[in-house]
Amino acid sequence: MSRTARLLLAATALVAFSGPSFADDKIPVGNLVDFTGRTAVVGKEYGQAKVDAAAYINRQGGVNGKKIDLFTVDYSYEVPRAIAAYKKWKSQNDVVAVQGWGTGDTEAMIQFVAKDEIPYFSASYSAHLTDPKGMGPETKKPAPYNFFYGPSYSDGVRALIQWAAEDWKSKGGSGAPKYVHMGDNHPYPNAPKKAGEEYAKEIGMEVVPSIQYSLAPGDFKAQCLSLKESGANYAFLANTSGSNISLLKSCDTVGVDVQFMANIWGYDENVMKAAGTSADGVVWVMGAAKWGDDVPGMDLVKEVSKMSDPNLKKYRAVHYLRGVCSMYFMKEAMEWADDNGGITGPNIKKAMYQRGDWVPEGLEGVCLPATWSDADHRGVMDVFVYRGMAKGGEGDIPDLIGSGAIGMENIFTAKIPRKPEWLGW
Amino acid sequence: MATMSLRPCGDYRATYRTDTTIFPTPMSRNFCIAGVVLLCVAPLFLSNYYLNLLIQIGYLGIAALGLNILVGFTGQISLGHSAFFGFGAFASAYISNQGIPVFFAIPLAGLATTAVGMIFGIPSARIKGLYLAIATLASQFILEDFFNRAEWFSGGSAGALAESFSIFGFVFDSDERFFYVVLVYLVIMYIAAANLMRSRDGRALVAVRDHYLSAEIMGINLTKYRILSFGISSFYAGVGGALFAHYLGFVSVEGFSILLSIQFLAMVIIGGLGSIMGSLMGTAFMVLLPEVMEGLVAGLSNFEWASGLGAGLAFLKQMAIGLAIILFLIFEPDGLAHRWRLIKAYWKLYPFSY
Secondary structure, eight states: OOHHHHHHHHHHHHHHHHOHHHHTTEEEEEEEEOSSSTTHHHHHHHHHHHHHHHHHHHHTTTBTTBEEEEEEEEOTTOHHHHHHHHHHIIIIIOOSEEEOOOHHHHHHTHHHHHHHTOOEEOSOOOGGGSOSSSOSTTOSSOOTTEEOSSOOHHHHHHHHHHHHHHHHHHTTOOSOOEEEEEOOSSHHHHTTHHHHHHHHHHTTOEEEEEEOOOSSOOOOHHHHHHHHHHTOSEEEEOSOHHHHHHHHHHHHHHTOOOEEEEOTTSOOHHHHHHHGGGGTTOEEEEOBOOTTOSSTTHHHHHHHHTTTOTTOOOOOOHHHHHHHHHHHHHHHHHHHHHHTTOSOHHHHHHHTTSOSSBOOTTOBTTBOOBOOBTTBOOOOOEEEEEEEEEOOOOSOHHHHHHTTSEEEEEEEEEEOOOOGGGTTO | OTTTSOOOTTOOOOSHHHHTOSSSSHHHHHHHHHHHHHHHHHHHHSOHHHHHHHHHHHHHHHHHHHHHIIIIITOOOOSOHHHHHHHHHHHHHHHHHTTOOHHHHHHHHHHHHHHHHHHHHGGGGTOOHHHHHHHHHHHHHHHHHHHHHOHHHHOGGGOEEOOOEEETTEEEOSHHHHHHHHHHHHHHHHHHHHHHHTSHHHHHHHHHHHOHHHHHHTTOOHHHHHHHHHHHHHHHHHHHHHHHHHHHSEEOGGGGSHHHHHHHHHHHHHHOTTOHHHHHHHHHHHHHHHHHHHHHHHHHTTSHHHHTTTTHHHHHHHHHHHHHHHHHHHHOTTHHHHHHHHHHHHHHHTTOOO
16 A cells, blocks of 8 residues: 555544544443453453454444444453543443443442433342332332343352252252351352342242352362361352363362362353363253354344354353354344434433343244333343363364263253242342 | 752852752742643543643552651661552542542541551561561551451451542542542642751651761661651551542452552652652652553554564563563662752753763
C-alpha cells in the first residue's frame, strides 16, 4: 500500500469513527472477563465465548441491524478493578447492559446496576442474585437488574445432594451419610454454602465442618488429610476447575475415599485431562449441552466458535456453550426492547420477562429453556447432574474423547421446585 | 536541606525562622500555588480518564507520603502499608454505614488506622532492618485475614459498600466532583507533612534515621518516635484508603494484598526517600507507567510484525513495566525528587553550570 493510500485510509477511518451518526447504530455493552486471574481456566472459555458470540451476532446483522459494541476488560478476578471498569463504562461508554463474570464483583455491584438501571448478565449463578424484589425470607438485598442463565449455585448443590441421597441408598450405605462443603473463603464458593448445608441436614445427612482451600491452585494435601479424618462421604467442591485439579490430585495422593461433587464451574473436560484418573467419577452440575452433541443448536455454536478458530480445530469446554447462551439471551432481549420503545436498560429488563421456557433461536438443544419473571430471577430450574469419567492418558481433549479415555454421562436430572422460601439464597 | 536548594542573590536568611520555611523561595511557593490553581480548573478540560488517573495519584500519593515518613524520614521499614490503607478504607466504610457522615468518617478512619498502626509498630521498639520488615509483614497477613473474617466490620469476603462523599446534601459522586475532595485532602496532607518535618518532632524522626544512638544520647525517646512514626504513617495510609473507599463506592479485601505494599515501597523509592514532593512524583510514575505502556503496546499492535504476538502483548506490557522500574533504579537511584532538583539547578545556572 502506498503512503498516500494509507493516509487516505487513516483519514477515512478517522471520519468514520468520529461521526456521531455512527454511534446510533451501536449498542455499547460492557464485558468483564477473567483471562489472567484465579478463575482464568474457566474464564478463558466463557470470556472467549462471549467475544465470539458478539462478533458472530454482529456479522449476522447485529440486533435489528444495530451492532453490539463490546467493551472487554480483563479484571484478573479482582473486585476493585471490576468496579473501576464498570464506572468507566457507565461514564464514558454509556453502556446499556453488562456481561459480567464473578460472584464477588457481581454481588458488589448489585446496588450500582440497580441505581443506574443497567441489566447485568453475570456468569455468577449465585442465588443471591435471584430475588429482584427482596421477597425471599433470607434475601439481604434485592437484585432487580441482575440476570444469569443457568441453575443457581444453590439449586445446583441441592440437586447434587438429592443425587447423593439416592446414591447412598442404592449403594446400601447404613446410617446418615456425611456431607462436607469445601471451598475458599470468597463470595463465589461461599454463595451455595448455606443452601447446601441446610438442605443436606433437611434430607437427613450429617454435615461436618467445612474445609477451606484456596481458589488459586496449590498443594492441598493438608486439606485432603482433614477431609479424610472428617469421615465425609460426599464432598462438595465449590471452587473453580483450576483449583479443583490440584485438590483432586492431592486427595488422590493422600488416598481419600470420598465421592466428590463439583459446582458448575468446578469441573470440565480440562479437569478430566489434567487430573487424569484422580478426576474419575466426580459428579457435577451442567447447564447446557456439551461440545459436539447431536442437537439442532450445535451448528450455530460451531459458527460462533469459528470467529476465533476459523478451522474448527479447537475443542470448547462446557463453559463455552453457556457463554454463547448468555450472549444470545441478551441479544433477543435487546431485539424485543428495540421493538418496544428502544434499547434501554429498563426495556431490556422488561424484555427478559416476556417469554416462558425461552430458548434463543438457533440454540435449541444447547441452552436449557429459561423463564424469568419480575419477582423471580431463577431462570433455569432443571439441573442436570453429570458424572465424569477419566482413565488418564496423554493427548488433546478430542483425541482423549475419541479414544474413550475421558467422557461424561448424564446420571441424574433434578427439577428443583420454585419454593418461595428458597428465593434469594 | 538548606544547602541543597539554590537561592537567588541577596536572599540572606538572617533568622532560623526564614531558614525553615516550607518553600525555600517565594518563587517556589508561587509555583506551587499556581499548580494547585491549575489543578482546580483541570476538570473543565480533562476527560474522565485523566481525572481518574489524577484521583488515583491523589489517594495513593497521600498513602505513599505516609510510607515515606516512615521509611524515608524515620529509617524504619514497613511491608504492611497496604493493610493500613485497607484498614482505613474498611473503617471509613464501616463508620459511615453507622450513620456518621462521610465527611467525618474519613478523618475518623485515619485516627482508627493510627491506633492500629501504632500497635503494629510496637516491634520497632526492639528490632530493626530486615527483622522489622518481617514483623510488619505479619501485620499485612493479620489484617488481611481480619478483613476476610470480621463480617461485622468489613462484610467478610463479600466486602462492604461505601457511601459517596457529601456535604450538606451535595454529593461528590462523579469524577469531576470527587477530584476536588482528593485535591483538598492532598494539599492539606502534604502541607501538614512539610510542616511536620520542620518541627521538633520532625527533626527527631530524622535524627532517629540518621543515627539512632546519637539521637538517644541527645535525649530523643527512640521508642516513642519510632512508634509515633508508625502512627503518622498509618494515619496517612488510613486517610488515603478512606478516600479510595468513597471514590470506588465499595471496599473488598482483594485490593489490599502484599503487592500493593510493595508498590507503595516502589513509589517512595522511585520518588525519592526522604522527600515530600518525591512521594507524589513516585506515585505519579507508578500510576502512569502502566497506562503509558498500555498505549505503547496498543500502538505496537498496529504493526503487522507485532500482530503475531497476540495475547503475548499483554504480558509484554507487564515485562516492560518491570524493566522500566529496574532501569530507573540503575540510572536514577536517588529518585525523581533528586532529578527534579538537578533540572532546576540546570535552569538556574544555565549556561554556566559546572
